[in-house]
Amino acid sequence: MLNIWGVISIVLFYVLILAVGIWAGRKGSGEESEEEVMLAGRNIGMFVGIFTMTATWVGGGYINGTAEAIYTTGLVWCQAPFGYSLSLVMGGIFFANEMRRQGYVTMLDPLQDAFGERMGGLLFVPALCGEVFWAAGILAALGATLSVIIDMDRNTSVILSACIAVFYTLFGGLYSVAYTDVIQLICILVGLWLCIPFALTNEAAGSLTEALKDPNIDWIGELKSEEYGQWIDYALLLVFGGIPWQVYFQRVLSSRTALGAQILSYVAGVGCFLMAVPPVLIGAIAKVSDWNKTAYGEMYGMDPAARGESNMVLPLVMHHLTPDVVSFFGLGAVSAAVMSSADSSVLSASSMFARNVYRLIFRLKASESEIIWVMRISIFVVGALATVMALTIPSIYGLTMCSDLVYVILFPQLLMVVHFRHYCNTYGSLASYCMALFFRLGGGEELLHLKAFIHFPYYEPGNDELGIWEKQRFPFRTFCMLMSLGTLAAVSKLTDWLFHSGILHPKYDYFHCVVNIPEDRLKVIGGGPRGNVRNNSLYSSHIFSSIPEC
Secondary structure, eight states, rough: OHHHHHHHHHHHHHHHHHHHHHHHTTOOOSSHHHHHHGGGGGOHHEEEEHHHHTTTTOOOHHHHHHHHHHTTTTTOOOOOOHHHHHHHHHHHHIIIHHHHHHTSSTHHHHHHHHOOOOHHHHHHHHHHHHHHHHHHHHHHHHHHHHHSOOOOOOOHHHHHHHHHHHHHHHHHHHHHHOOOOOOOHHHHHHHHHHHHHHHHHSSTTTOHHHHOOOTSOSSSOOGGGHHHHHHHHHHHHHHHHSSHEEEEEEEEHSSSSSHHHHHHHHHHHHHHHHHHHHHHHHHHHHHOOOOOHHHHHHHHOOOOTTTOOOGHHHHHHHHHHHHHHHHHHHHHHHHHHHHHHHHHHHHHHHHHHHIIIIIIIIIITTHHHHHHHHHHHHHHHHHHHHHHHHHHHHTGOOOHHHHHHHHIIIIIHHHHHOOOGOOOOOOHHHHHHHHHHHHHHHTBBBGTEEEEEEEETEEEOOOOTTTTOOEEEEEEHHHHHHHHHHHHHHHHHHHHHHHHSSSSSSGGOOSSSSSSOOOOEEEEEEEETTOOOGGSSSHHHHHTTTTTTO
């Protein structure tokens, strides 16, 4: 039966978010330009910047996943708070200052500057997949949550949430995303903290103080010796795989100064970690509660873990261990977390397509107005694509392949072009891309039913009859990333030597990036006698867009 009060609370919250998004969209200078729409005119202040930077990773998956980890596997496998917090700090240390100082508009700009427009378009593929699948996953999670808690139709909730996020993003760009992030993070904090005291005092909830002393309750969790490799792999994936995302760099690049971008990253890292405290407490409350004393236990005769609903333990605690009025605020918090991630991902993917694919590959002479309209159409298309995926692919919430590709393909390339520009070229980039993709696909993926054709060390075969999937105990994702990094440097050095030593004739420099450099490029960037682009400092992306393909 549909919970009318629950629906009313969700509708009121959505109206608030929509109103703030429309209001924020009017804060711009009135000029329609790439920087104005994609980066809020690089005018995001410290207060709003801290909120929107923190919202980079604090979403529905973050708060639900943290509560689930505490409830099921314990602190040792609750890696997201530590991983994403360190990711923001590492991004601030190694990338924020340089990226903002160079005045880039998207994360792909330095990659296209170094490797050419078409190679940049190829690198757009894993970036797009990551953003779309991330948005789709959290929309699917919201639909599942609302269908369980207030009996709202799953499809209706997903479509409604997506439409609102797309509408205000379409209207106001990053201004709307940033200012709604402020409201959404406040709603998450208030909603979750409001639920905790009521859940703690519910008759079904046990005493956390006594439970912490109970040796029969495993709070830490178990990390077996054969799982060390997997644990390290996931930890490094979160820390370094969380950097090369446009959702992060759109906040960095929207900051007023390079130093400000660094400070925002550091403060947001702390904020991201602190935002994990409420879901950790809620997961702990769920762990010590007697679910048989709740309406959930009366209905199903078991706890959420036994019924396979551990992934929804946070909204279930809100629904069954707090009064209805309080749980409605909690539902607003869950919805806020989801929308704060969905709108950012939609804007990020659309910005990269409009600037780095449409403009730099197909329409070099496109006007600012044309690019903005392409971006707006892309917002609608990306939002629709994420919504369709959320409605049709059941396993999308756990689909890790796209985030893996961001880690193994994009991170090495971004690291090289930002810090070691002189040691990489387009040949190395393409070889690195292919190498990373091959080895990652070779490692297999359970959710895609893709069997491993590369058996890394400590490989454990599965058993199809018993429904046991094979396991890669070796940290193969990090191995793929290091292979990609090494290939990029080695192939770049090799091709540089082959061409400059005369072993290969300049006519074979098909990518025009080592010796066969067009004259107009040499005039623009002032190349040396050999015309080696990599011997020059970073140069503006708008200059690069006016010269031939590298």
